[in-house]
Amino acid sequence: MFEIIQRFGAATIEYIRRMGVMGLFLFKAVLFMGIPPLKFVRFLKQIRFIGMQSVVVILLTGAFSGMVLGFQGFYSLSRFGSDAFLGPMVGLALIKELGPVISALMVTGRAGSAIAAEIGIMRMSEQIDALELMGLNPYRYLVVPNLLAAMISLPLLTAIFDVVGIFGGYLIGGKLLGVGAGTYFGEMASYVEMSDVMEGIYKSFSFGVIIAWVSCFKGYYAGIFTGFGSEGVSRATTQAVVLSSVLILVWDYFMTSILF
Amino acid sequence: MIQIENLHKSFDGKDVFRGISLDIPKGLILALIGRSGCGKSVLLKHVAGLIKPEKGRVVVDGREMGTARGKALTALRDRLGFLFQGGALFDSMNVFENVAFPLREKTRLSHNLIQARVLKELENVGLSGSEYKYPSQISGGMVKRAALARSLVGDPEIMLFDEPTTGLDPVTGQSIIELIDSCHQRLRFTGIMVTHEIGRVSPIVDRIAMLHEGVIWAEGTPSRFLSSEDPVVRAFLGDAVKEMT
Numbered sequence: 462m463f464e465i466i467q468r469f470g471a472a473t474i475e476y477i478r479r480m481g482v483m484g485l486f487l488f489k490a491v492l493f494m495g496i497p498p499l500k501f502v503r504f505l506k507q508i509r510f511i512g513m514q515s516v517v518v519i520l521l522t523g524a525f526s527g528m529v530l531g532f533q534g535f536y537s538l539s540r541f542g543s544d545a546f547l548g549p550m551v552g553l554a555l556i557k558e559l560g561p562v563i564s565a566l567m568v569t570g571r572a573g574s575a576i577a578a579e580i581g582i583m584r585m586s587e588q589i590d591a592l593e594l595m596g597l598n599p600y601r602y603l604v605v606p607n608l609l610a611a612m613i614s615l616p617l618l619t620a621i622f623d624v625v626g627i628f629g630g631y632l633i634g635g636k637l638l639g640v641g642a643g644t645y646f647g648e649m650a651s652y653v654e655m656s657d658v659m660e661g662i663y664k665s666f667s668f669g670v671i672i673a674w675v676s677c678f679k680g681y682y683a684g685i686f687t688g689f690g691s692e693g694v695s696r697a698t699t700q701a702v703v704l705s706s707v708l709i710l711v712w713d714y715f716m717t718s719i720l721f
Numbered sequence: 722m723i724q725i726e727n728l729h730k731s732f733d734g735k736d737v738f739r740g741i742s743l744d745i746p747k748g749l750i751l752a753l754i755g756r757s758g759c760g761k762s763v764l765l766k767h768v769a770g771l772i773k774p775e776k777g778r779v780v781v782d783g784r785e786m787g788t789a790r791g792k793a794l795t796a797l798r799d800r801l802g803f804l805f806q807g808g809a810l811f812d813s814m815n816v817f818e819n820v821a822f823p824l825r826e827k828t829r830l831s832h833n834l835i836q837a838r839v840l841k842e843l844e845n846v847g848l849s850g851s852e853y854k855y856p857s858q859i860s861g862g863m864v865k866r867a868a869l870a871r872s873l874v875g876d877p878e879i880m881l882f883d884e885p886t887t888g889l890d891p892v893t894g895q896s897i898i899e900l901i902d903s904c905h906q907r908l909r910f911t912g913i914m915v916t917h918e919i920g921r922v923s924p925i926v927d928r929i930a931m932l933h934e935g936v937i938w939a940e941g942t943p944s945r946f947l948s949s950e951d952p953v954v955r956a957f958l959g960d961a962v963k964e965m966t
Contacts, residue, residue, distance in 0.1 A: 587809040594769055594803045595823045596795040 479686060486678045490604045504606040511572045512614030518567050523622035526559055527551060527629025535638045548645035549652035551630035556653060556661045560623040562713055565615060565668035569705040573676040576607055577701035580680025581694040608673040615669030616662045664716055668709050675705040722747040722782055722911040723768060729776035737763055739935035750905060750912035752922050755932035761915040765881045768913060769803055770794055802877035806884045808868035810856040816867045817852040823875050842870040846900055862893035873904055882914040898922055
């Protein structure tokens, strides 16, 4: 019995220690973000990777999310004779909630996993040690460019998602089910406020931080916290995606319920 | 140049070092031998400041590695080159970019000067013509040569070699050893070489130390070491010869 308690205690302490290491990791990343020089070429590469190369998947998911909302919204609202409010419903749902969350989940799956795998392989093959031994700061090379790129890319991708989704909703609600363009967009302009747009932007910005933070952390500590070799990298990648996704949803709840 | 004093380290409750002391004078190369898993690479990483000691200290040219932080640590590392067992080349960069990387990041040399210096270093290690190949496109021996060129391009005063010939065929392994020797003749760096191939490296090293059961079990010049009557040393040398044959 004593041994079980001891093991439980040791596991709890280890878990808290890892959370502390993870918190310190973010602290250092933010600290080095504010200290020049920025590795600009790598930053641009990561903007291209996280942002540009995610556009297609965002366009697709945005369009279909909007179209589904158009269908569901129209049938739900028409029961109450309120189908004129389809535009505000689609707009608010996308801008405040679905846009930031789905975009973040898509980027996590596409870019977060790749970031964790890349840094994890660099850790396993001692490339990060090599950087350190050259007297270079691995945070500056590997973490800061990803963090900045994700913080900039996510709000922009979310904006694309929202716009495409709104038009997707109009395609179904307006063109297929007969809600007029004036009603759809006019009501949307009346009910969607700038504070709603800002809510979505704040959320997507913070999701960008979560994705880069968790993915870089899992890759950086592959071999230390996730086991060695290719299995360690695969575990780090899986954990990066799962933890990022969970944190995005949890943080979304807190931002929605407390901040707004 | 390098002093290791009473170094202790354990991992997961298992003692790896139980009081290691070594002194490597300037310009000399020490070969560090011992059974697999005895902590040779861990010792190198202590010297490089990648791992902190639990007790004892590593002093490089009068500065303690374990307590050095920030700019002091960077200044120490600027004087140090490390040849990793697997090369540790950046796999997203070609050979030229790998060798040029420390110069681009750490110096203000012009593009032309960097290019000239990198090409010269690649010529020194026999990699002319392979500049634009990626690490995955070249052989293990070429990876080691490229990694050696990268670690030497900054003219380090101290070189740490982690099993430079492991995984290479005897001919390529011998060529790497000869290459290290010629670089040593040219740069006169102080070095520690972790190796299993004692017979092959003994002509180019000044001292040999054997790590066993967490301490330096035996140390001496190559001729003294190879003629040691210590049963542990004899057993290891026998195994090493068997491994080589």
